[in-house]
Each structure stands twice: as C-alpha cells, then as structure tokens.
Amino acid sequence: xxxxxxxxxxxxxxxxxxxxxxxxxxxxxxxxxxxxxxxxxxxxxxxxxxxxxxxxxxxxxxxxxxxxxxxxxxxxxxxxxxxxxxxxxxxxxxxxxxxxxxxxxxxxxxxxxxxxxxxxxx
Amino acid sequence: xxxxxxxxxxxxxxxxxxxxxxxxxxxxxxxxxxxxxxxxxxxxxxxxxxxxxxxxxxxxxxxxxxxxxxxxxxxxxxxxxxxxxxxxxxxxxxxxxxxxxxxxxx
Numbered sequence: 001x002x003x004x005x006x007x008x009x010x011x012x013x014x015x016x017x018x019x020x021x022x023x024x025x026x027x028x029x030x031x032x033x034x035x036x037x038x039x040x041x042x043x044x045x046x047x048x049x050x051x052x053x054x055x056x057x058x059x060x061x062x063x064x065x066x067x068x069x070x071x072x073x074x075x076x077x078x079x080x081x082x083x084x085x086x087x088x089x090x091x092x093x094x095x096x097x098x099x100x101x102x103x104x105x106x107x108x109x110x111x112x113x114x115x116x117x118x119x120x121x122x
Numbered sequence: 123x124x125x126x127x128x129x130x131x132x133x134x135x136x137x138x139x140x141x142x143x144x145x146x147x148x149x150x151x152x153x154x155x156x157x158x159x160x161x162x163x164x165x166x167x168x169x170x171x172x173x174x175x176x177x178x179x180x181x182x183x184x185x186x187x188x189x190x191x192x193x194x195x196x197x198x199x200x201x202x203x204x205x206x207x208x209x210x211x212x213x214x215x216x217x218x219x220x221x222x223x224x225x226x227x228x
Contacts, residue, residue, distance in 0.1 A: 035218075044209065044220055044221070044222045044223050045158075045166065045209055045211070045220040045223075046220070047217055047218035047219065047220070050216075059216060061217050062217070095165055095166075104216075106154070106213040106214065106215060106216055106218050107213050108156035108168060108171045108211060108213050109156070109158075109166070109168060109211075110168060110177075112165035112166055112167075113165065114164075114165055115165055
C-alpha cells in the first residue's frame with residue numbers, strides 16, 4: 001500500500017536552514033506530483049508547495065516563496081523540502097502528500113505521510 | 123486567494139446522531155472541494171472529493187453535497203471513531219486553501 005514517511009525534523013534556530021525528506025513506497029513515485037502541507041501546533045492546515053512528477057515544475061505558497069525549495073529524486077523515491085531563513089512562524093508539522101495527477105493542477109490529497117515536527121526556536 | 127470558512131467551529135453530538143458541517147468558499151469553486159477527518163496526532167484522512175464523491179474505503183455514513191460556494195458534509199449516524207476535526211479544502215486554484223476546521227466533540 002502507499003506509504004510516505006517524512007524525516008529531518010527537529011529544533012532549528014531562527015534564520016537557519018533545514019532539509020526535510022519524504023520517502024515513498026507502494027507506488028511508482030515518478031508517476032505522481034507531490035505536495036508539502038504543514039500544520040502549526042493546534043492550528044489548521046496550510047498548503048506549502050507542489051512539484052510535478054518529473055521535478056521540472058514547482059509552485060509555492062507566498063508565505064514560503066523565496067525561502068523554501070522543493071525537489072525530488074525519482075531514482076531514490078524521495079521528496080525534499082529545503083527550508084532556508086527559517087522563522088518562528090514556520091514551526092509546524094510538515095506532511096508530504098500525494099495526489100493522483102502528474103502536473104501542477106491543483107488537486108485533493110489522496111495519501112499523507114505521518115508528518116514531522118519542525119520547531120523554530122532560539 | 124480563495125478563503126474557506128467552516129461552521130460551526132465546534133459541534134457537540136452523541137453516538138448515533140446525524141450531524142452536518144458547512145463550508146463556504148469566498149468565490150465559486152464549482153465542485154472542486156474535498157473533506158478530511160483528522161484525529162489527534164494523526165494525518166488528515168480523505169473522506170470526500172469533488173464535493174460529493176466518497177473516497178474508496180470510507181463508510182457510507184459520510185456524504186457530501188454542494189457546488190459553487192456552499193458545501194456540506196453529513197455524517198448520518200455518528201460512530202465513536204468520528205469524534206475528530208473535519209477540514210474542507212478547495213482545489214479550484216492555487217494557492218490550495220483549507221477551512222479552519224470543525225471540531226466534533228462528544
């Protein structure tokens with residue numbers, strides 16, 4: 001079955017960088033677009049970014065544009081989120097999520113990872 | 123950005139009750155709407171997509187309706203597993219946006 005597992009979370013100082021990873025299994029990773037969605041502690045869901053199946057196209061929420069970079073390695077079935085210039089307001093559980101399409105068309109999220117907590121604090 | 127507003131924020135109900143949640147979009151989104159259930163400490167789980175299509179494996183007590191700007195999620199007979207937070211999500215355009223959630227309490 002489809003499985004997504006995030007890693008790379010932890011406590012990071014404001015202004016520093018962190019890279020999250022998401023390893024996929026149970027499906028042909030290179031077929032599908034992937035997203036990151038985050039959830040601040042006790043708050044609602046916020047869409048962060050999307051990448052096409054071949055990794056050539058990305059799109060970001062305004063709140064992270066210019067600071068976060070999404071990428072993927074289809075040979076390793078891995079998704080990445082490079083987060084730079086981190087702010088306290090980036091503190092959240094970060095989920096990777098799979099849709100059913102392969103391009104940047106907005107979709108609903110069919111499958112979710114278990115999430116990984118990133119805490120931005122000095 | 124399309125704003126999604128859910129009501130109520132909190133709803134108290136009992137096992138066996140029929141409950142309905144509402145989600146309103148700030149502009150028309152046709153039927154590009156999904157519903158999720160999220161239990162504490164877990165990832166969201168897809169229940170409904172395209173406003174009224176039941177995701178595979180989701181019990182038939184869940185149903186969705188609506189189009190344009192107003193949508194509803196109905197649970198016909200609450201089960202203990204259903205006490206959780208429910209989110210709507212529009213995927214008509216980017217940025218994808220979610221409602222703030224409705225917490226269903228016992």
